[in-house]
Amino acid sequence: MNQIDLMKELHVQSDKKIVMLVLDGLGGLPGPSGKTELEEARTPNMDRLCRQAVCGLSTPITPGITPGSGPGHLGLFGYDPLEYTIGRGVLEALGIGLTLRPTSIAARGNFCTLDPQTGVITDRRAGRIPTSKCAELVAKLRAITLEGVDITVEPVKDYRFALILDGEGLEDGVTETDPQKTGLRPLEVRPLTERSRKTASLLNAWIGKAFEVLKNESPANGCTLRGIAKDPGLPSYREVYGLNACAIATYPMYKGLARLVGMDVLEAGDTIASEIETLKSAWDRYDFFFFHVKKTDSAGEDGDFDAKVRVIEETDAVLPELLALKPSVLIITGDHSTPASMKSHSWHELPVLFVADNIRPDGVTEFGERACMAGGLGHLRHTDLMPLAMAHADRLTKYGA
């Protein structure tokens, strides 16, 4: 039995509330001072919490594997990211705030440059055209219609756009059109199953019309489609955990990911302060709160050690307001590490601070990567966190007699 089925079977109701505070890209590596971003940050509230908490280190996927945002969050939400996957087209759409319906199929589009004579791709990214140019071309592509489907095209960034077709009979299981190198023509969309024939044929029809629209443009006189996928249809938080769950996040990607597992997405402004206000006003209405802080990751990606320290400190500063709500279970961790020294996501374990009744306190007295090495939770996987949260919220019954 996989964990999702186990949770479906064992969950029961209680009035205890769970808060999962995710500092995106929280984990770090030693900076110039020899301390990590979290170790360097002054976090008196988290450190105080450590003394009544149990700590540990959590691997997002498996050792050595660096997760994207999708798999990192699926793990935190308790869905094994190697078993439950989200197509790239879906993530691209979620990232710009588009909503998918069960009848939608989404693709990531790239504008490219084609040789006008031969039709082969000479630049897979059309000279990395600016987002403004991308928006202008997308506006022209919106004129394309296909019978029986609604079409959404939205600019993303630079040469990237999102395409969504919505209608009956659209199915996963078609190939991409990017040949992955220059000197070749864009490929046709091919169906991989009988059921995806209609999708392939509609996408090829759209591409044909798009090439007509773009043919006199320069440098973006063509496009390719990648990661063509549907909403993966994940079992919802209500179904799996019996939880009435909401998401408090400032960026579209994380709102979208939360929506995929059936969380209500609340209007939360664009600062940690406004997120806390949202949390307070929604407190009585939900059992589970996914609270997402984005800018730890952004600072890490920028290689800005000090900015990442500041975001951690800013989060620490609002903790008393969160604690005043008296959550029964509070987990503080991240979806993946983003060490400023690497300027990218990484595979390193995440420090975990776990506060609840019925924990076994350990000797950890400050929240940091190395302090957590000695934590009572030891080394776990992200998918372990939700079952632990559920247990400590009196929301799981016994397995077997």
Place this chain on the structure above:
Amino acid sequence: MNQIDLMKELHVQSDKKIVMLVLDGLGGLPGPSGKTELEEARTPNMDRLCRQAVCGLSTPITPGITPGSGPGHLGLFGYDPLEYTIGRGVLEALGIGLTLRPTSIAARGNFCTLDPQTGVITDRRAGRIPTSKCAELVAKLRAITLEGVDITVEPVKDYRFALILDGEGLEDGVTETDPQKTGLRPLEVRPLTERSRKTASLLNAWIGKAFEVLKNESPANGCTLRGIAKDPGLPSYREVYGLNACAIATYPMYKGLARLVGMDVLEAGDTIASEIETLKSAWDRYDFFFFHVKKTDSAGEDGDFDAKVRVIEETDAVLPELLALKPSVLIITGDHSTPASMKSHSWHELPVLFVADNIRPDGVTEFGERACMAGGLGHLRHTDLMPLAMAHADRLTKYGA
């Protein structure tokens, strides 16, 4: 998705080199002084490395399971030993330096004693005849021919020999002939699938002729065949990891295991010193180096605590030469424990010393089983080591967007 498929999907190229230094049977138990062999050994170089490394303890298979050499190394190489198995006949052949082709089938042979009247086995090991006698009988068995197949018979040790048939249409999936107790006749080889009929019939024909050859011998007037198997066809290091890998080992078994995963096996002499020379001369030509030290295990099997300490010290002494090559990732560990006090392989975890960029240093300052209990890697499995090595060598891309 299993780990091998994940590695196939995520690996990318870099110029960073990985060294896996395997001290066979490294793990130990406290001896008379209360220290283990590794704790007792003076290892100034390993201890110094610990201060810039992250340490941990690794379980070869799963807790409590004692591995043979095959599964122990498969784990280190990143192939789950419970999923990927190597037949005993194949290991026996590799252990004496025989090479298998994709068309070969190998068996482990045991000379036995048959009652001349009834044909039942009276001694399954023919009184443990000496290796010299085994070689003499094998020389006689070499006279046996079968149409359409090449036959190799080689003495192994005492009453054991290796048999290889090589030809078209030979397949796995046949039963053994050893009835596992005395008082019964040797069994026939039976095919378990339609495709293995030919193999069974050829092996039965060989056995019939062998019994004719041996009938007037004493005490070895018969034989049985066990572990009849083909090369398991493991995906290669190049395919799985994109690594150009080589093996530096002094014993046939480990060269053979490395060959099964597609490593080049280098001529490495028969001492640690000659192995280091081989490493230096091959440095520019490979990305991955499996460096095997055998005699820690041999000393452990002999129950010779002090000899095992000396081999560890001898290995420590050559470390500066290895470090001078500046490997990007260096892992020092063993395939399994062989505590001198047990005189055998055991299930105990292996101390792991992991040196690379982008590690989170821990507080471990000497390389030993108990020091590693507090290591930052915590408790891992052997199969975790290759993904971690790949990540730290910048050879894995992100999983998911």
